Amino acid sequence: MLDILVMLAIWWAPVLVIIGVLALLGKIEVSAPWLVASIAFYAIYVAAVFSRFHIPGFEAAFGETQYNWSGKLLAIATSAVMIIVTVRSSEKLTFADAGLTFRQREGSVGPALIAIALMIAFIIGLQMLANDGATLDTETLLYQATIPGIDEELMFRGLLLLGLSMAVTGRTWNLWGxxxxxxxxxxxxxxxxxxxxxxxxxxIQTIWIAMIYTAILGWALMWIRLRTGSILLPIIAHNATNFVGQFF
Incomplete structure (x- = not known):
């Protein structure tokens, strides 16, 4: 538990500093209740991921499981419940504000598909440079093709983006639509x-290369989310990138 609290503090500290500086400079307006809610959303999500929760018999299907299936599925359910409660408790919010819509903004699908292709090309290039071989066992392929995108897009480009968009308001830039x-x-x-x-x-362990490439891929996923107005294609992009990367 202490390790999780320390990680949360480290992850949020730079964000809170940036928010504080921007607020002092008059670049943004901050809603304290929404900022606290955003931190709480993420803390609850992380607690679910790292919980000792296990779905009876589920992971036994893979023998010695390599992945935290139960924790991730609990996190997905937890994020979904938090989105429902958040939207239902506000007259101004809709599920589309959290990206939960099949509707894609007009003219956005083509550019999004190009971005997805670039993401896949990027991860293939990274994997070829790493030259660490393919990982083609059934569990890995099934997990990477399904769980990461649903879990992380629902939280990061869904609920957390919604919360921080309400918490921090200021200038908006048009970046390629x-x-x-x-x-x-x-x-x-x-x-x-x-x-x-x-x-x-x-x-404390810092993996710098992971920080760089997840920032790049995370920004690409964010651009797709904002361009399309939905987390549908980010989910597909996330899982496709993870899945394809296992072959190199």
Missing amino acids: APVGWAAILVTIIFALGHSIIVSDGQ
């Missing part, structure tokens, strides 16, 4: 830090 605000930048920072800074038994 995608409306990018400060919340999108902050979520991408959290996404990169969460994939690269690990605390275990009080020891």
Whole structure:
């Protein structure tokens, strides 16, 4: 539990500093209740992922499982419940505000598919440079093709983006058709830090290469989310990138 609290503090500290500086400079307005809610969303999500929860008999199907299926499925369910409660408790919010819509913004699918192709090409290039061989066991392929995209897009480009968009309001930029605000930048920072800074038994480990490539891929996923207005293609892009990367 202490390790998780330390990780949360490390992941959020730079984000809170950036928010504080921008607020002092008058670049943004901050809603304290929504900021606290956003931190709580992520803390609950992380607690679910790292819980000792196990679906009876589920992971036994793979023998000695390599992945945290139960924790991730619990996190998916937890994120879904938090989105429902958040949207239902506000007259102004809709599920589309969290990206939960099949509708894609007009003219967005083509550019999004190009972005997905570039993401896949990027991960293939990284894997070929790493030259660490393919990972083609059934569990790995099944997991990478399904869980990461649903789990992480629902939280990062779904609920957390919604929460921070309400917490931090300010200038929005049009980036190749995608409306990018400060919340999108902050979520991408959290996404990169969460994939690269690990605390275990009080020891802090920073994987710099992971921070760089998850920041790049996280930003690509964020652009697709904002360009299309939905987490549907980000889910597909995320899982496709993870899945294809196992073959190189």
